[in-house]
Amino acid sequence: MNRRNFLAKTSLGLGASTLLPAIGCQAAVTQNVGEWEAVRADFPIKTDVNQMSQMLLASHPTPVRAAIEKYRKALDENPAEYVEANFATMERETLMAAGEYLETNPLEFALTDSTTMGLSLLYNGLNLKAGDDILSTTHDHYSTEKSLEFAAKRNGATVRHIDLYEAPSAATLDQILNNLKKAILPNTRVVAVTYVHSSTGVKLPIKAMSEVIAEANKNRTEAERIYFCVDAVHGFGIENITVKDLGCDFLVAGTHKWLFGPRGTGILWAKKEAWDMVSPTIPPFSQAYLMWMESIPEGPLSFYSKITPGGFHSFEHRWALKAAFEYHMNIGKEKIQNRTHQLSTMLKEGLATIPHIKLHTPMSSDLSSGINCFDVDGLDAKQTIEKLHQANIIGSTTPYRKVYARLTPCIINTEEEVQQCIKVLENLKA
Numbered sequence: 001m002n003r004r005n006f007l008a009k010t011s012l013g014l015g016a017s018t019l020l021p022a023i024g025c026q027a028a029v030t031q032n033v034g035e036w037e038a039v040r041a042d043f044p045i046k047t048d049v050n051q052m053s054q055m056l057l058a059s060h061p062t063p064v065r066a067a068i069e070k071y072r073k074a075l076d077e078n079p080a081e082y083v084e085a086n087f088a089t090m091e092r093e094t095l096m097a098a099g100e101y102l103e104t105n106p107l108e109f110a111l112t113d114s115t116t117m118g119l120s121l122l123y124n125g126l127n128l129k130a131g132d133d134i135l136s137t138t139h140d141h142y143s144t145e146k147s148l149e150f151a152a153k154r155n156g157a158t159v160r161h162i163d164l165y166e167a168p169s170a171a172t173l174d175q176i177l178n179n180l181k182k183a184i185l186p187n188t189r190v191v192a193v194t195y196v197h198s199s200t201g202v203k204l205p206i207k208a209m210s211e212v213i214a215e216a217n218k219n220r221t222e223a224e225r226i227y228f229c230v231d232a233v234h235g236f237g238i239e240n241i242t243v244k245d246l247g248c249d250f251l252v253a254g255t256h257k258w259l260f261g262p263r264g265t266g267i268l269w270a271k272k273e274a275w276d277m278v279s280p281t282i283p284p285f286s287q288a289y290l291m292w293m294e295s296i297p298e299g300p301l302s303f304y305s306k307i308t309p310g311g312f313h314s315f316e317h318r319w320a321l322k323a324a325f326e327y328h329m330n331i332g333k334e335k336i337q338n339r340t341h342q343l344s345t346m347l348k349e350g351l352a353t354i355p356h357i358k359l360h361t362p363m364s365s366d367l368s369s370g371i372n373c374f375d376v377d378g379l380d381a382k383q384t385i386e387k388l389h390q391a392n393i394i395g396s397t398t399p400y401r402k403v404y405a406r407l408t409p410c411i412i413n414t415e416e417e418v419q420q421c422i423k424v425l426e427n428l429k430a
């Protein structure tokens with residue numbers, strides 16, 4: 001393996017400031033785009049059980065499996081030469097698919113292995129100093145909380161966790177925005193939140209929150225500016241959004257949940273103006289390595305080149321991510337959003353009529369997405385999920401200090417499966 005050659009190719013032939021034109025996505029994809037039965041048939045998932053937990057870890061649809069298989073075979077046959085010959089092209093294509101999906105510059109993405117890796121690279125890489133304030137919430141995932149804790153231990157910043165709402169089912173836009181506004185301090189440099197809470201199903205009004213932060217930034221110098229960071233894993237792949245629609249500075253998502261991308265893949269996106277706020281924590285390969293070898297002069301690096309962890313990866317999975325983006329765009333982001341909301345609304349409306357069920361997720365699609373949390377009188381969440389399992393329904397419990405039962409229908413599911421959940425829960429006896 002000629003390492004210099006390999007590294008040279010990892011510069012991708014893209015200047016740090018290049019804004020690549022979007023490429024067309026010509027995926028070989030399900031022939032019956034938009035027909036949900038055809039979408040369901042693309043997944044080898046067991047349908048003799050009712051799968052209501054796809055939010056945790058994706059099953060791979062046909063085009064993703066085919067892409068993984070293609071790269072796996074080629075890598076198995078001739079790993080060193082195949083990587084050397086194809087690395088630059090495949091990384092570029094993966095980035096361009098991400099850029100097209102979120103309608104932004106492909107070089108603004110670092111490629112990661114999971115949401116957790118993205119959160120850790122972001123929060124541990126933030127250039128903060130002792131006395132800086134990180135404003136976070138009580139609704140975030142373990143991976144956000146721990147990444148912030150580890151980072152603050154090293155840089156001396158403080159982390160505060162506020163409630164954006166009290167009862168999730170009664171959360172309102174005004175309440176969330178007021179609580180955010182009140183909590184911003186002169187030394188706040190980071191606001192760290194989660195788009196759709198896997199703890200409650202609440203979807204935050206990210207755009208409106210970004211406007212509150214922009215207002216607070218109006219009279220601040222660059223050194224005092226607040227950066228808005230979002231763990232978007234549970235909106236990503238559902239909501240018909242672009243990075244502009246959200247208005248945040250950083251967005252983190254695993255692509256192996258709602259996007260149905262290859263397991264072990266994810267993205268960390270950074271607005272160009274925010275690139276300098278993050279330093280790498282894992283040595284990147286590509287141009288940075290060549291600079292270290294003194295093969296190319298020191299110079300600015302794109303976010304991709306600076307933050308994407310180096311080392312070799314499970315490239316068959318990483319490069320097949322392009323197929324997942326294409327799969328979604330071929331079905332249509334808006335269609336996916338509407339279908340996911342339709343199934344969740346059907347479920348919530350059914351649960352709301354059952355006297356022994358307390359629904360915790362807001363009914364409104366403005367404040368919820370694909371995650372639905374509830375309690376059954378007289379049962380704890382684990383017992384509820386166990387009872388559902390006995391009826392062949394695979395639900396989950398929220399992995400938080402307050403534990404709820406959770407059902408998360410997605411584009412693979414049918415309306416009949418949603419109705420079955422309602423029926424079983426209706427008949428559930430403590």
Ligand SMILES: Cc1ncc(COP(=O)(O)O)c(C=O)c1O
Nearest residue numbers: 114115116141143198231233254
């Ligand atoms: C809100 C949230 N963030 C992060 C994660 C961790 O995701 P990953 O498995 O991609 O690291 C999860 C897990 O489901 C989650 O619910």
